Amino acid sequence: MYLTSRVAIHELGDGFYDAVAPADFPQTILRFRNDRAAAEVGLEGLDDAQWCTHFGRFMPLPGSLPQPLALRYHGHQFRTYNPELGDGRGFLFAQIEDTRGRLLDLGTKGSGQTPWSRSGDGRLTLKGGVREMLATEMLQALGLNTSRTFSLIETGEDLARSDEPSPTRSAVMVRLSHSHIRYGTFQRLAALDLPEDMRRLIDYVLRHYFGGAPDIADTDSQVAALIDHAVTGAATQAAGMMAAGFVHGVLNTDNINITGECFDYGPYRFAPVWDPDFTAAYFDHHGLYSFGRQAEALQWNVFQLAGALRLLANVETLTPALKDFGARYDAALTAALLKRLGVAPLNAAADSAVAVALMTALEASGVGLDSFWFDWRGGKLRRNAGTYVYPGFAALAEALENHVAADNLAHPYWADAAPCSLLIDEIESIWAAIAERDDWAPLDAKVAAIRRMGEAMDTQP
Numbered sequence: 237m238y239l240t241s242r243v244a245i246h247e248l249g250d251g252f253y254d255a256v257a258p259a260d261f262p263q264t265i266l267r268f269r270n271d272r273a274a275a276e277v278g279l280e281g282l283d284d285a286q287w288c289t290h291f292g293r294f295m296p297l298p299g300s301l302p303q304p305l306a307l308r309y310h311g312h313q314f315r316t317y318n319p320e321l322g323d324g325r326g327f328l329f330a331q332i333e334d335t336r337g338r339l340l341d342l343g344t345k346g347s348g349q350t351p352w353s354r355s356g357d358g359r360l361t362l363k364g365g366v367r368e369m370l371a372t373e374m375l376q377a378l379g380l381n382t383s384r385t386f387s388l389i390e391t392g393e394d395l396a397r398s399d400e401p402s403p404t405r406s407a408v409m410v411r412l413s414h415s416h417i418r419y420g421t422f423q424r425l426a427a428l429d430l431p432e433d434m435r436r437l438i439d440y441v442l443r444h445y446f447g448g449a450p451d452i453a454d455t456d457s458q459v460a461a462l463i464d465h466a467v468t469g470a471a472t473q474a475a476g477m478m479a480a481g482f483v484h485g486v487l488n489t490d491n492i493n494i495t496g497e498c499f500d501y502g503p504y505r506f507a508p509v510w511d512p513d514f515t516a517a518y519f520d521h522h523g524l525y526s527f528g529r530q531a532e533a534l535q536w537n538v539f540q541l542a543g544a545l546r547l548l549a550n551v552e553t554l555t556p557a558l559k560d561f562g563a564r565y566d567a568a569l570t571a572a573l574l575k576r577l578g579v580a581p582l583n584a585a586a587d588s589a590v591a592v593a594l595m596t597a598l599e600a601s602g603v604g605l606d607s608f609w610f611d612w613r614g615g616k617l618r619r620n621a622g623t624y625v626y627p628g629f630a631a632l633a634e635a636l637e638n639h640v641a642a643d644n645l646a647h648p649y650w651a652d653a654a655p656c657s658l659l660i661d662e663i664e665s666i667w668a669a670i671a672e673r674d675d676w677a678p679l680d681a682k683v684a685a686i687r688r689m690g691e692a693m694d695t696q697p
Contacts, residue, residue, distance in 0.1 A: 239278035240333040241299035244444050245416075248436055252421070253305040256327050259348030259358065261408065263392030264292030267362075267676070268369055270386050272687075273412050276334045291329075291387040291410045294347065300330035306350035310427055311420030311490030312540055314524060319427060321420060321490050322352025325359065328416045339444045341416040342386060345500075346408040359395055362405035363667050364502070366679065369409070370666070371501040373683055374658045377690030379575065380476040381469075383413040383499035405671075414497050415445050419466075419541045420490035426544035434547050438462050445495050459549035462494075463542055464557040469496020470538045471561055474531035475568035479576045481507045481605040485516035487525045487533040489540050506658050509605060510598035531569075535561050578693070579615035579639040586638065593632040601628050610655035614641035618650075649692035656689040658682075 245253070266284050274280040279297075282290065289295045296302055306323035313321075323343075327350060330342040345368070346360025369385040376382055387410040394403035417437070425434045438458050446465050473496050477484065484491075485503040493499065503517040512528020520526070525533055538561065542554045570591040574581055577594070581587050598608065603626065611618055615636045617626060649656075666682055669675040 239298060241297060241331065242333050242339055243299075243301055243331050244339060244440070245301070245305060245328060245331060247440055249433075251308075251430070251433060252437070253307045253328070254322075254351050255303045256306045256350045257348070258294040258304060258327075258344075259391075259408075261292065261391035261393065261406075263390065264288040265390040265392070266292075266387075267365075267390050267407070268385065268388040268683075270384060270412070273384050273386055277332045277340060277412070278335075279332075287387065288389060292389040292391070292408060294329060294344075297330045297332070297342075300332060301328065304329050304344070304347070306352060307416060307418075307421065308352070308424060309418050309420035309490055310424040311418065311488055312423075312537070313486075313488045313490070314520075315536070317423075318490075319424070320352075320354060323350055324353040324356055325349070329410065338414070341413055343411050343413060343416050344408060345411065346391075346406070357395070359391075359393065359406050360409055361395055361397060361400065362390055362407040363400060363671070365407040365409045366667060366670065367504075367663060368501045370658060370663060370679075370682065370686075371504055372411075373686045374506070375480060375482065375498070377686050377693065377695055378476075378480040378482075379572075379693070379695035380480055380482070381414075381473060381495070381497050383411045383497060386410040386412040411499060413493065413499055414495045415441070415493045417441060417445075417494045418490050419492050419494065419537055419544075421494075422541055422544040423489060426547045429547070431547055434545075438545075438548075441494050455548050456550075456553045459545050460553050460557070463538075463545060463554050466494065466496065466538050466541055467557040467561050468564055469494075470534040471531075471564040472496060472568045473498055474534045474565055475572045477530050478527075478569055479572035481510070481527075483507060483514060483516040483525070483527045484530065485520065485525055487530060487537065489537050492534070492537055505660055507605060508659055509602050510595065512599070531565050535565075574639075575642075576609055577615055577636075578613045578642050578645075579636065580642045582639050586635070589635040590632070590639065593635040597626075597629045597632050601626070606655045606657040606659075610650075613650060614643070614645055615639050616641075618645075643694060647692035649688055656685045658686070 266288055269287055271280055304327035306327045308322045310319045311321050325346055326344040328341055328343050332340055334340055349358035365388045369388055372382050372385045389408050391406045391408055393406040395406050396402040483505045491500045505516040507514045507527050513523055514527040515523050542558055570587050573591045573594055666678045669678045
């Protein structure tokens with residue numbers, strides 16, 4: 237192993253977190269270990285018993301945090317401000333460096349109660365863990381900036397939940413992400429009027445997650461640099477979710493971290509067709525976070541971050557980046573759609589024409605998204621698979637006429653009978669095999685299929 241721990245979070249001070257103890261679970265049954273991610277951070281040498289000790293019992297990693305920390309934050313939930321948040325069923329377990337020297341955070345979900353549990357049990361259902369693991373594998377394969385499920389361990393408790401048959405099995409999950417700092421972390425400091433803590437947090441984020449910037453001495457420049465990064469991250473994330481056909485479901489400000497990375501996948505869905513009104517969460521009655529409104533949601537969130545930063549900076553410092561969100565989103569969406577198509581960019585006008593023709597045809601036709609991306613890989617209709625036809629796609633074919641394929645389609649995946657997908661019925665079928673027969677083979681097969689697709693698309697890290 238070449239594990240390199242780098243504890244940076246203590247630089248912020250005690251006011252940002254609470255030291256907590258993990259739950260003492262009856263069992264630790266290893267269900268998933270992400271050996272690919274482990275190899276990037278020097279933990280691939282752990283045997284299964286050691287793995288469970290660190291990621292089920294939470295024995296500290298060498299040189300990392302001596303005790304888990306539950307971070308404090310506020311946030312908007314469905315645009316209603318909530319000051320009673322914080323890590324309620326998770327904590328920051330460790331900070332480590334990857335092979336490129338980047339600081340990464342290992343955070344948990346389902347690891348027990350904290351001061352911020354709000355009367356909850358601090359637990360995670362096994363089904364919830366399986367669903368999130370599938371989401372992170374699929375999103376990584378599609379090239380999104382996502383947290384990665386590092387570990388999933390069944391814990392031997394029976395949980396009562398109102399939104400699934402109970403009692404249900406329990407689990408604890410560990411995520412690997414680029415930052416445990418959320419928009420809501422900044423919102424809390426603004427709400428409590430803590431300018432010195434805000435300065436400390438901005439400096440921490442710029443140094444550890446955005447490549448430093450020791451030459452930025454004045455506060456206005458630091459704030460401008462931070463909001464510029466945040467706008468780019470939010471616009472890029474929104475574009476990536478559209479190209480992936482992904483609906484997060486709960487794009488609250490406490491679910492977006494400062495690097496623009498998406499995480500905490502609860503009632504998500506992959507859209508079967510290009511339907512802007514398609515909604516993931518059954519409780520999102522007004523479609524606030526529907527497929528077609530995700531860019532709006534992330535733009536609104538970054539404006540709330542800017543509002544928090546007003547504690548230190550004036551409007552003029554924040555405005556340039558905020559005004560540029562639309563342009564950055566449009567550029568990122570065009571790039572993401574071309575990447576998903578597997579074609580090389582040509583020029584701004586030609587690339588934009590492809591994006592417009594593509595979205596217009598998809599929405600009008602109701603063609604299945606997974607089949608479309610599979611059949612049109614490389615920018616040409618490779619086949620008319622099954623019952624799918626492509627009426628109304630002439631404008632797209634014309635817009636793509638001068639674009640060339642970015643890959644040679646040599647991977648055997650592109651000769652498969654059907655594309656790899658992750659629609660809700662598939663997820664439910666995978667869970668049914670686990671719940672009814674304790675059969676994990678369908679889950680293992682789906683993860684292997686998703687990673688194979690990622691290899692074919694050349695989106696692996």
